[in-house]
Amino acid sequence: MFSNPTIKDVARVAGVHFTTVSMALRGHPSIPATTRDRIVAAAGRIGYRRDAVFSALSNRRSRDGVTGFAPRIAFVVNRSPEEGFFKRTHNRVMVEGARQQAESLGYRFELLFVDKGHHDSASLYRYLRKTGVTGVIIGGFEAGRDTLEMDWSSFCVVKIDSRHMDPAVTLVSTDQLNGVRVAFQRMRALGYKRIGLAVGLHDEEGTDDMHVSGLLLEQPDIASPHWIPPMLFPHGATGEIATPLLRDWIRAHKLDAVVCNWTNIRTMITDGGFRMPQQVACACICLSRKNPALAGIVSNMGMVGERVTTLLATLLRTERRGVPELATHTYVEGKWYDGASAPLRS
Amino acid sequence: MRDVARLAGGVHPSTVSLALRNHPGISEATRKRVRAAARTLGYRPDPLLDAFNTHRLEVLPHKALPVIAYISDFDSRQALEKSHAHSGYWLGARAAAESLHCQIELFLLSKAQLTPERLHSILRARGITSLVLGACRSHTTRVAFDWPDYSAAKIESPHLDAPIYGIISDHRQSARLAFRKLRALGYRRIGLATTPGGMPRQDELSRAGYLLEQRVCAGERLPAPLDLDETPDAGVVLRWIQTNRLDAVISDRLELREILSGKGLRVGFAGLDVPRNDEQFAGIVIDHGRVGAQAVEQVVSLMRANQRGLPATSSCTHVPVAWQDGKSAPAR
Numbered sequence: 001m002f003s004n005p006t007i008k009d010v011a012r013v014a015g016v017h018f019t020t021v022s023m024a025l026r027g028h029p030s031i032p033a034t035t036r037d038r039i040v041a042a043a044g045r046i047g048y049r050r051d052a053v054f055s056a057l058s059n060r061r062s063r064d065g066v067t068g069f070a071p072r073i074a075f076v077v078n079r080s081p082e083e084g085f086f087k088r089t090h091n092r093v094m095v096e097g098a099r100q101q102a103e104s105l106g107y108r109f110e111l112l113f114v115d116k117g118h119h120d121s122a123s124l125y126r127y128l129r130k131t132g133v134t135g136v137i138i139g140g141f142e143a144g145r146d147t148l149e150m151d152w153s154s155f156c157v158v159k160i161d162s163r164h165m166d167p168a169v170t171l172v173s174t175d176q177l178n179g180v181r182v183a184f185q186r187m188r189a190l191g192y193k194r195i196g197l198a199v200g201l202h203d204e205e206g207t208d209d210m211h212v213s214g215l216l217l218e219q220p221d222i223a224s225p226h227w228i229p230p231m232l233f234p235h236g237a238t239g240e241i242a243t244p245l246l247r248d249w250i251r252a253h254k255l256d257a258v259v260c261n262w263t264n265i266r267t268m269i270t271d272g273g274f275r276m277p278q279q280v281a282c283a284c285i286c287l288s289r290k291n292p293a294l295a296g297i298v299s300n301m302g303m304v305g306e307r308v309t310t311l312l313a314t315l316l317r318t319e320r321r322g323v324p325e326l327a328t329h330t331y332v333e334g335k336w337y338d339g340a341s342a343p344l345r346s
Numbered sequence: 347m348r349d350v351a352r353l354a355g356g357v358h359p360s361t362v363s364l365a366l367r368n369h370p371g372i373s374e375a376t377r378k379r380v381r382a383a384a385r386t387l388g389y390r391p392d393p394l395l396d397a398f399n400t401h402r403l404e405v406l407p408h409k410a411l412p413v414i415a416y417i418s419d420f421d422s423r424q425a426l427e428k429s430h431a432h433s434g435y436w437l438g439a440r441a442a443a444e445s446l447h448c449q450i451e452l453f454l455l456s457k458a459q460l461t462p463e464r465l466h467s468i469l470r471a472r473g474i475t476s477l478v479l480g481a482c483r484s485h486t487t488r489v490a491f492d493w494p495d496y497s498a499a500k501i502e503s504p505h506l507d508a509p510i511y512g513i514i515s516d517h518r519q520s521a522r523l524a525f526r527k528l529r530a531l532g533y534r535r536i537g538l539a540t541t542p543g544g545m546p547r548q549d550e551l552s553r554a555g556y557l558l559e560q561r562v563c564a565g566e567r568l569p570a571p572l573d574l575d576e577t578p579d580a581g582v583v584l585r586w587i588q589t590n591r592l593d594a595v596i597s598d599r600l601e602l603r604e605i606l607s608g609k610g611l612r613v614g615f616a617g618l619d620v621p622r623n624d625e626q627f628a629g630i631v632i633d634h635g636r637v638g639a640q641a642v643e644q645v646v647s648l649m650r651a652n653q654r655g656l657p658a659t660s661s662c663t664h665v666p667v668a669w670q671d672g673k674s675a676p677a678r
Contacts (some may be wrong), residue, residue, distance in 0.1 A: 006529070035514075039471050070392075070394070071393055071394065101651070103390070104651055105393055105650065105651050106390055106392050106393040106394075107393055116358075142455065171662075175661070175662070177518075209558050212558060212561075213518060213554040213555070214554075215559060216553075216554050216557040216558065217550050217553065220553070220557065220570070221570065222557065222560065222561070222564075223570065249367070254574070270575045275531070300658065300659045301658055303657065303658065303661065307661055310644075310647045310648075310651065311647075313393075313650070313651075314643045314644075314645060314646070314647050316393075317446070317650075318446070318643075319443065326665065326666035326668070328640060328663050328664060328665050329516070329664045329666075330661055330662065330663040330664070331661060331662055331663075331664070332659060332661040333509075333660050333661065334659065335659060
């Protein structure tokens with residue numbers, strides 16, 4: 001009947017003035033409840049919906065655009081400041097990258113915590129609905145801590161890492177596959193011959209096997225007797241558990257270098273009884289900043305934050321809410337820096 | 347904007363608009379000055395007006411929509427349309443541009459007709475600053491642009507080493523999914539035969555996916571992936587299958603299926619890019635349209651944020667793929 005019903009169509013059907021419709025739909029107290037219900041029913045019948053864009057715009061105009069209304073993006077993490085969220089460089093860089101991009105696109109940016117003494121899923125949901133946040137970034141939720149369970153259908157949502165949990169939405173993470181490849185190539189160029197890959201099984205599963213994929217491209221010949229299998233530290237392994245495993249693996253395969261995603265790799269090698277870097281050199285593929293003592297890949301967490309915000313802005317612009325059937329994954333490359341843990345071999 | 351213009355030393359308001367959008371026609375010095383003035387005054391872009399404009403454009407057809415250049419290295423539009431992959435990218439890109447209220451125009455880059463230099467001057471003259479590199483093939487090795495002038499994204503083409511945003515389909519996942527589906531259909535000795543000469547980096551990713559799955563059934567000692575030439579040698583393929591007692595083959599070359607069935611071999615076949623809804627072929631269905639659309643969305647985002655030039659590090663979006671059952675791989 002009405003291809004694109006307006007407030008005037010509702011007014012005609014309900015037999016009232018169109019300003020009455022406007023007031024009724026905004027729940028203005030001067031309109032009696034019976035009239036309001038009649039108007040709401042009429043609007044529902046002909047399929048009239050308030051246009052969020054127009055109403056937001058007129059709302060802003062009526063305030064004469066002093067500071068203006070800005071749509072909001074929430075960046076949610078599951079470690080509170082009390083639990084040391086800001087102590088980790090990569091967290092700070094990630095949030096800053098997202099914040100800058102959000103602000104340069106004109107969104108209001110808000111950092112929210114899901115943790116003890118802060119939000120849980122239910123209170124977060126209420127808060128987002130109440131404050132009118134429509135864009136949500138799940139910012140690198142750590143496994144073994146709080147997760148999120150809520151109805152995502154009214155939000156545009158993206159995430160950084162956090163593969164261990166729902167929702168399965170557009171995801172951005174660092175490029176571990178390429179990181180492993182670049183590390184192997186650089187270590188070979190520095191003169192190392194027997195290079196092994198050591199990563200936590202937890203990290204390997206959490207990245208959909210990206211580390212081992214990189215390894216298989218650098219050492220494709222699995223059938224060869226010279227092939228060096230990766231060392232996958234078991235779930236929940238601490239330095240004490242991992243060090244002897246690492247030591248035996250280095251000995252069994254006569255390694256001269258280890259590529260690892262743990263930042264304490266140097267200590268683990270020396271604790272295993274090797275001279276580092278003379279006997280066994282090493283590189284870390286998950287550095288949060290350049291470190292002259294430790295060679296490796298510095299992750300570009302700032303770019304991860306920026307990319308995830310850009311992707312969210314696209315979803316917001318095209319009104320794509322909820323969880324897609326199949327989500328895209330975006331990988332951001334890091335950058336290699338030489339360091340004392342892997343000197344040039346003569 | 348007028349306030350910004352005054353503070354920036356009395357430039358015209360339209361200069362402010364251009365400068366804030368990083369238009370290459372405005373000198374870097376002026377752009378800096380205008381940006382500084384805008385910051386001082388607290389002027390910032392308004393996503394609400396942006397959304398409002400998008401909305402308005404839905405109602406009123408607009409005369410001067412921003413134009414995105416879609417660059418392809420085919421010699422003719424017909425040739426492009428004949429390739430189901432490339433026509434898919436292009437159609438997806440076009441649909442996405444339309445829904446985001448941009449125009450998109452196809453430019454065919456070829457040695458004879460249009461060199462990158464010539465194209466650059468055309469784009470410059472027309473004020474086009476956003477481009478999608480549409481899956482350049484391996485023979486196109488050089489795309490020389492003044493990158494700082496453009497918001498750009500590329501489809502596939504990892505061999506073009508400019509670190510612009512890339513969009514590819516998830517080739518690693520393709521090989522993994524094909525392997526798992528064949529296992530579920532009862533195949534045990536599964537081989538991978540691909541063409542590294544065609545798209546080397548793409549090929550590597552499917553290889554990584556295959557090798558990952560191989561590790562799961564390490565006891566079966568499956569062979570290393572077979573490298574195919576541009577025209578696959580039937581003899582080599584058959585020997586590889588027989589020596590390794592393969593019961594299924596995953597390949598990017600659909601013609602292998604003909605070769606296999608022509609020799610009366612009962613070997614399952616899964617293609618890595620099979621035509622959708624073609625019941626003959628089991629294998630991976632690539633959503634080329636979504637890849638093309640994703641590239642356009644990326645470029646539009648860059649345009650809206652006025653981000654041009656090469657990013658500090660490259661990043662790449664992997665678009666998911668799907669599996670389709672077919673006669674080439676019946677359940678065992």
